[in-house]
Amino acid sequence: MSARDAVYTGTHPLGLPRLHHRTIGSTNARAQALAAAGAPHGTLVTSAEQTAGRGRQGRAWATPAGTALAASIVLRDPPPLLTLAAALAVAEVAAALDAAGREPAIKWPNDVLLDGRKVSGILAEGRLQDGWAVLGIGINVAIDQADFPPELAARATTLGRRPDEVERALELLLAALERWLDADSATLLDAYRGRDALAGRVVSWDGGSGTAAGIADDGRLRVRGDDGAEHLLDAGEVHIGALPG
Known part of the structure; x- marks a missing residue:
């Protein structure tokens, strides 16, 4: 059976089949091409080095050779809270592997933070x-903190592991994703709210500012605006301000 003829039956595990590259521009671009051609649910594209990865808001995401995990997974019939599930899975990996023992938090919708610095990039795309x-x-x-460029050093962090532990991180990630993609919404939201980095924080976005008031049942960010009204944000960049006094 060709990839184009493959049919997802609901039992295909994440990570199979796997296509690994020594270097690639974007694992997401390659995985999208495979998905459009009929690749089954769970198809995984990884690379030891990524030179033209993309993050949210069109930002570049580069992966130095052998120091970071770069993975893209084809998902058939993805769940509505996909990005929240992905953030929880990454947070589990960070909690298990962070050499400094820091507790991960999530900045809505899917930025996983250690001590306020971003340790991962997550991007969902598709049709x-x-x-x-x-x-x-x-x-x-396994990136050395000292190797981040100056413009990222204050905002990015690393798990501080060895290069030979990248594959272990992938194993943990796939297992965590399996669980969270299958979790019911109530369980997922309860866990996500437990890692919410924005709750009670002053935030601003394109169009206003206010105090983050948790995550709505549909995954949107609840904010009490400076005007007293409640806003539900479903997209866009949110900036963290100071804790209210």
Whole structure:
């Protein structure tokens, strides 16, 4: 059976089949091409080095050779809370592997933070009208903190592990994703709210500012605006301000 003829039956595990590259521009771009051609649910694209990865808001995401996990997974019939599930899975990996023992938090919707610094990049893309999405995840597993460029050093962090532990991070990630993609919404939201980095924080976005008031049942961010009204944010960049006095 060819990839184009493959049919997802609901039992295909994440990570199979797997296509690994020594270097690639974007694992997400490659996985999207495979998905459009009919690749089954769970198809995984990884690379030891990524030179033209993309993050949210069109930001570049580069993966130095052998120091970070770069993975993209084809998902058929993805769940509505996909990005929240992905963030929880990455947070589990960070909790298990962070050399400094820091507790991960999540800045809505899917920025996993250690001590306020971002340790991963998550980007979901696809054709929902065709029933598929590609979930791209990058995790700074073994990058030396001193090797981040100056413009990232204050905002990015690493798990501080050895390069030979990148594959272990992938194993943990796939197992965590299996669980959270299958979790019911109530369980997922309860766990996510337990790692919410924005709750009670002053935040601003394109169009206003206010105090983050948790995550709505549909995954949107609840904010009490400076005007007293409640806002539900479903997209866009949110900036963290100071804790209210």
